[in-house]
Amino acid sequence: MTRKVIGVMAGVCLAVAAPAQAIAETLASALSSAYITSGLLDQNRAVLRAADEDVAQAVAALRPVLGWQSEIVRNYGSSNTQNFLTGEFAWQNVSATTASVNIVATQVLYQGGARVLQREAAKESVLATRAGLVSVEQQVLLNAVSAFMEVRRAEETVELSRNNVRVLDEEVRAARDRFEVGEVTRTDVAAAEAQAAAARSNLTAAEGMLAVNREIYNAVIGHYPGQLVPPGGLPRMPGSVADAKTLALRTHPDVVQLRHAVAASDLSVRIAEAQKSPQITLQGSYGLTDTWESESASRGGALTLGMSGPIYQGGAIASGVRQAMANRDAARAQLYTAGRSVEQSVGSAYAQLRIAQASQTSAREQVRAARVAFDGIREEATLGARTTLDVLDAEQRLLDAHAALISSQVDETIAAYAVLSSVGQLTSERLALDVPHYDPEAYYRAVESAPAGSRQGDDLDRVLRALGKN
Template identity: 25%
Template sequence: MSLRARSKSAAWLRCLALACASGGFVPAAGAMDLLQAWQAAVINDAQLRAARAAAASNRERLPQAQAQLRPQVNLSLQRSRNDLNSESAGPLGRPVQDQLVYTSAADSLTVRQPIYRPQLRAQVRVARALVENGEAVLQQEEQRLAMRVTQAYFEALLAEEQLRLVGVQQAATTAQLEAARKGFAGGSGTRTDIEEAQARLDLNFAQELEARQAVEFTRRQLAQIVGQPVAQLAPVDAERLPLAMPQPALLEDWLARARTASPELRAAAANVEAARQAVERARANHLPTLDALAQVVRSDSDNPTRVDTRYTQKAIGLQLNVPIYQGGLVDSQVRQALADVERSESVLEATRLDLEARVFREFRGVGEGIARIRALEQAVRSAEQLVRSSRRSQQGGSRSVLDVLNAEQQLGSAQRDLAQARFAYLLSLVRLRALAGEWQDASLAQVNGWLRP
C-alpha cells in the first residue's frame, strides 16, 4: 500500500472513530462529579427502589404479628326470610299441614383477648428479626449501588484517560512522521523511517477507535445507573489524591469493624435469630392456649318453635384449648425449624469468612496500590527522560526514528499503567470502607474531594 493510500485509510479510521463515539449520545450541560452521580443514581436506580419496597413490606410484619396479641372484635348480623311447612297428625289420624312464613334475625358481638399464646409471642420475635434483616439488606443494596456508581465512574474516567494518552502518542507519532519525511527529502533520512512512523501512526488510529468506543461504552454504563446522559466527568486530581494507608492502619482493626458494622453480616445474623425464634414458635404448638371471651347475642324468631320471640344473651368467660394429638405435625415442624437454624448459621459463617477474605484483599490492594503508584510515577519520569534523550540523539544522528517511537510508546504504556493503578487504588479504598460499614455520604464526599472541578 502506498503512503498516500495508507494516510487516507488512517484518516477514514479516525472519522469512523469520531462517528462511533458521538453517535446517539446527548451531551449534558457541565461536568458531572461522583457525588452528583450518586445523588442521581439514588433516585433513578431500579434495584434500590425494589430494595426500599421490600424493606417497607418487611416492616409490616411486626405490626401484623403484634396485632394478633391484641383484642379481636367481631360483629355478625344475620337476617333471614323463612318459609316453614309442617305436617302433623290431626283428629281421626288425618294429617294436618301448616305453613308459616316469618322473618328471623341473629346479631352477635364477640370480643376475644388472647391471654396465653406462646406461639404468637414467638411470632412477634420472628417478625422483629425479619424486619432487622430487611433493613440490613436495604443498607447493603445502598452500598452496592454506591460501589456500582463509583466503579462505573472510575471506569469511564480510565477510558477517557486512555483516549487522551492515545491522542498524545498520535500527535508525537505524527510529528515524527513529518520529521522523517523532511529528513528523507533532505537526504539525511531513509524511507524505512517513514514506513516505521506511518505504521505506528496507523496503529495509533486503530487504538483511537478502540479507545473512543470504550469511552462511549463506559459513559453509557454510567448513564444507565444515574438515569441521565453523561457528557463530561470531573477527573481525578493526582495532587489531591492521598497516598497513605487508611486509618486505622492495622488489618485486624478493619476486620473487627467489618464484623460489627457490615450490613451483610447483620442481615445473615438476623436470619439466624428469626430461624431460632421459629423453632420456639413451632414448639409452642404443643402448649395449651387460653383466651378471654366476651359475647353479646341478640336473636329474634331464630327458632321455629318460638316465632316472634326475642332473646338477648350476654356471656363472659375463659376458653382453654389443649392440643392432644395432631398426627405428628408439630414434631415435623420443629425438625424443619431446627434444620433452618443449621442452614442459616452455616450461611452466617460462610458470609463472615467471605467478608474477611474481601477485607483482606482490599486492605492489601490499598497498600500495594500505594507502592505501585509510586513506582509507576518514577517509571513515567524515567520514560519522559528517555524520550527527551532519544529525541536529542536523533537530532545528533545517533538514534533513529524507531528508537524515538519506541521511547514514546514506553512512556505511553507507563502513563496508562499509572492511571490504571490510581483508579485501582481508589476502588480498593472505597471497597474497604464499604465492607467495614463506613460507606456514607461523608465518605463519598471525601472521595469526591479528590476530583478536579
C-alpha cells in the same frame, strides 16, 4: 529527523501530563446523585417497610379480634298435626324468615407464648432487613465510585491516544519530507506509517471504551458525565488490616443481617415448640334475632371460655420443630461462613490497595525514566545516532508510562473505597454526602403499634409523604 518535528513531539508528550481544567463534577457529587436516583435503594426501602408491617401484624395478633356477623334465614315446610277438638290430622305451613345480627369479640389468652415470640421474631427480621438495606447502599456507592473512576481512566486514555495520533501523523509527514530529499529510506517512512495506523486503531478502541463507560456511568449515577474532577485524596480507613477485620466482624451489614437472622431462627424454634401447648380463648358475643312471621324478637349474648389443644397430628408438630432447628443450625453456619468471608474480603481489599499503591510508585518512576530516555534519544536522533524507529519506540514507551500511571491512580481510588465497603463503612452518612438520608425508624415508629386509622393513620400518611411514596 529535524529539530522542529522532534520539538513538536516533545511538546505534545509533555502536554499529556498537564492537568485538565476542573469544571463540574466531583466524586462526592456523583456519589450523591447515585444515592438519590438509585432504584435499587428504593426497592429495598420498600422491602424494609413491608418487614415493618410484619411487626404491626404480630402486634395486632396479640389484641382482641372484634367482628360482626349477620344472616337472613328462610325456613319453609309443613307439619302434620292433630286437631285437639276433632282428633283429625292436617298439614300446616311452618315457614318462617329469621334475621339476626351479632357482634363477636375473641381474645386468645394463652398459646404457649407463640404470639409474643412471633412479634419478637418479626422485630429481628426488621433489624436484619435494615442491615440488608445498608449492604445495598454500599453496593450502590461502590458501583458509583467504579463508574466515576472508569470514565476518568477512559477519558485520560482517549486523550493520550489522541496526542499519540497527532505526534505520529506529524512524524509521518516529516518522514515523507525527508524521504523526498534522501535523508531516510522507505523503511523509515513505512515504520512511521505503521505506528500511526496502530495509534489510530488504539484511539478508536479507547473512544469505544469511553462510550461504554459513559453508558455505565449514566445507569449508575443517573446522568451522563460532564468533565470529572480528580478526587482530592483517599477516604479515611482503619489503620491496619487487623483493626479493619475486627471492625468488619462487628459492623459489616452482611454479618449484622445474619446475626439478626440467627436470633429470629432461635425464636422460630420456640414458636414451633409452642404449637404443642393448649390454646385458651375467650369469646363474647351479643346480638339481635327477629322472626318476621311470628313478629317475635330476641336479643342477648354469650361469654365463652374455650380451651383446645393437639392430641395427635400425624407427627406434623414434631416435624415442624425439627425443621425449625435445622433452619437455625443453617443460619448459624451461614453466619460463621459470612464472618470468614468478610475477613477474607478485608484482607483482599487491603492487598489490592497495596498493589495499586505499589504500581503507582513504579509508574511514576517509569514516567520519569521514559521521559529522560525520550529526551536523550531525541537529541541523539538529531545527530544521526538514532533512527526514526528508535524515536517512535521511545515516544510510545513514554505514553505507555503515562497510561500506566493514570490506571494505577484509578485503581488506588477504587481499592480504597473497596476497603471501606469491606469493613461496612461505605455509606452516605460515613462519607458525609449532601443527600437526604433515609431514616428507617420513621416508618417503623409509625406502624409498630399497628394503627388502624384516625389520628395515627394521619400520622402514617405524613410519614409516607415525607418518604415520597404517596
